[in-house]
Amino acid sequence: MIAAQTDDTGYNLRLYVAGQTPKSMAAIANIRKLCDRYLPGRCTVDIIDLTKDPALAQRHQIVAIPTLIRELPEPIRRIIGDLSDTQRVLLGLDIEDDPGDAS
């Protein structure tokens, strides 16, 4: 079990936002909270503000804001919305919902 878990320890997440909108701020807060709770120390989150680098929107196929992309582990997953529904985010990221089980 431990060996299996070490394989998917690294989560590379990217969150695309557009400026300081309430939805963007909520999404940033929600993903930080989720990472701290379910993936402590195993998760990096890059926040990308498309208003600062608009060319990335096309390059990374962003339509909806906010969009969370799981780069790693593969396959790539996309979650859109303010990430307020934690259960769906966990489902989308393929993370098991057992925060207490750290053994």
Next chain:
Amino acid sequence: MPNANLALATAGITKAKTGIVGLDELTGGGLPAGRPTLVCGAAGCGKTLLAVTFLYNGAAHLGEPGVFMTFEERPQDLVANVASLNYDLDRLVREDKIAIDHVRVERSEIEETGEYDLEGLFIRLGYAIDRIGAKRVVLDTVEALFAGLNNRAILRSELRRLFEWLKDKGVTAIITGERGDGQLTRHGLEEYVSDCVILLDHRVHEHITTRRLRVVKYRGTAHGTNEYPFLIDANGISVMPVTSAGLDHMAPDERISSGIADLDVMLEGRGFFRGSSVLVSGMAGSGKSSVAAQFVDQACRHGEPCIYFALEESPSQIIRNMRSIGLDLQKWVDQGLLRFQAHRPTLFGLETHLATMHRDVEEFAPAIVAIDPLSSLLQAGDRSDAQAMILRLVDFLKAKSVTALFTSLTHGNLEHAMTDMQVSSLMDAWLLLYNRESNGEHNRQLYLIKSRGMAHSNQVREFVMTHDGIILRDVYVGPEGVLTGSARLAQEARERERTMRQKHEAERRNMDFTRRRRKIEAQIEELRAQLADEQSELTALSDEASARDAQAADERTRMDASRRTAARPAKP
């Protein structure tokens, strides 16, 4: 063709030219500039192509760069699809005149959690617009978002915001939408885009499809409201605003030879009016195509360009067949004077046929058009539509002063043939070719049923095809009716015999007279000789008399002299 009625009430609205033949005329100059236009229609009806053409013409010819945002096709597919129309999108993309952005939304890859908006799309589009300075935008088909995202309420409000945002940006946009049940688009985009709505249609009637375009709505512009056929072919899209041009066209006085000298004689010796419509109807094998070919050949001889629309035979077959009556049409084709356009009537609908002809005539600007046969076009559409469509064609050709010759296949007997043709009333001249059977042979007859505006011959002629073209023969009208073929030949023989007899008689009389004259002349000569004899006799007598007188005088003198001599001896 510019239509004055369509150009009304367009002041105040700036238009962005689409560069699509016909559409700009129809809309009085193009799409509303700086505003979105909805182009809707079923799958495969040409929405994307219309949008690309709009964008391409803007970027390539009108100095208006454009952004193409596709939600369905991949950019490389798009480029490949329009490359067949000689649209070099790649080059324009390299020159930053066109930007293509493929928006891919895959429902299976996306999880939705909570509130979101489509700001990403706005940023992409805004960035692309600003990067190339775009004046035109195409969103094709934005409704695909509904398939990729679940939250309809968000989508609707975001699309509404998008269209408002496009207006604020001042770009002229085309938004395509798929036709929905009972409404113009599946997701009711027409609610948001209300300035201009164009509907494309792709209807199948008896296995033949016709593309049609209709401007459903155009705020602030009096637009043509009819459905107009449009074409998609190697030249791109062309819309045919083939409205009836009305009856205000010029009627030239100039005449144009029919190419058949004998027929010209029947037409006051000068042929048809230029710009008139001539119908040649007849049964199968009655020589309709030959009349058409002869007409075309004559025009080419005078250096006038012609288009021959062949709907039943291939050009090479026509060229071959016409050689048998001494016409070399290939020569004119080679010289670029004659163009054949051959299409099977069932290839597309009547309207599309007419639209093609419309375009060809615009492009080639012929003096003469032959349509062989018109009747087969009628198979390609509803009979009720047919007359209206042909009326449009006739009006259009007249407005262009193109002389048109239509052939038409008729069935049944002569009386039937003379009344059957529903289009005959549109025609200025009508020749009927009729096969009459008598004495076991078919012979062709030509009736000049009408020819408006001239004192034309009302006589039936026999129509004969020779190796040197068509000739018309006077027919004999006898107690048994009109004589043609061998009956005519027999009659001609009789006629010849009679003429011969008369000639002999005349010759005989002539000789008689000559003989008599010679005789009389001889008599005159004799009398004259007699007269001369008497004259000379008379002269001789008078000479004798005067000689006698002279001698008498001489003798007297001598006598006087002798008397003087006798007196002299007496004197010494």
